[in-house]
Amino acid sequence: MTPQQAVGLAARLFAIWLALGSFQSWAVTRALRSQGVMEAAWVQWSVPALYWVGAVVLWFFPMSVAHRLVPRSKFEDRLALPAQQAVVVACVVLGLAVVLVRALPALSGYVSLAAVWIASGAPLSAMDGSRHIELFSGLLQLLVGLAFVFKAAAIAARILPPAPTGESLFPATSIVADTRL
Numbered sequence: 001m002t003p004q005q006a007v008g009l010a011a012r013l014f015a016i017w018l019a020l021g022s023f024q025s026w027a028v029t030r031a032l033r034s035q036g037v038m039e040a041a042w043v044q045w046s047v048p049a050l051y052w053v054g055a056v057v058l059w060f061f062p063m064s065v066a067h068r069l070v071p072r073s074k075f076e077d078r079l080a081l082p083a084q085q086a087v088v089v090a091c092v093v094l095g096l097a098v099v100l101v102r103a104l105p106a107l108s109g110y111v112s113l114a115a116v117w118i119a120s121g122a123p124l125s126a127m128d129g130s131r132h133i134e135l136f137s138g139l140l141q142l143l144v145g146l147a148f149v150f151k152a153a154a155i156a157a158r159i160l161p162p163a164p165t166g167e168s169l170f171p172a173t174s175i176v177a178d179t180r181l
Contacts, residue, residue, distance in 0.1 A: 004063060006093070007093070008066040009062070011062035012059060014100060023048070025112070026048040069149060102141040103139075103145050106137055110134055110135040113127075
């Protein structure tokens with residue numbers, strides 16, 4: 001499996017998560033609308049639609065995304081992966097995990113609350129300050145996750161510097177076996 005295939009697999013898994021998340025966001029907005037908290041009907045359909053657009057793009061074009069994130073290499077059908085490329089793939093997967101697990105829930109929670117707040121006619125400045133801090137935290141986590149995704153090669157080079165050309169990390173040693181009994 002090449003690094004691109006591993007990132008493509010992660011992109012498809014992320015697409016599945018987005019598709020499942022769209023149903024959850026639709027159910028939450030539908031419940032809020034039925035309780036009379038939210039008047040705007042467009043929110044009920046727009047947030048899940050954004051999730052679905054992302055899911056469809058990632059599902060049908062995972063390798064296109066992978067080739068943009070990890071530089072292309074020759075296809076070799078073997079499971080051996082150089083350490084530097086493994087660190088690059090790990091950085092991309094870690095970045096996607098940060099975006100998936102930390103940033104998107106925080107941002108979607110704030111956007112949903114802001115949409116309800118605006119739909120009820122209240123200005124965003126009247127919202128509790130802790131909610132705005134959650135937005136800032138979500139944006140910061142999004143930036144960190146995207147930095148790990150898009151700058152994976154540079155981060156991997158800092159984590160595991162490549163060996164200088166011509167030198168081996170494990171110098172050859174000569175072991176002489178004693179064959180005398």
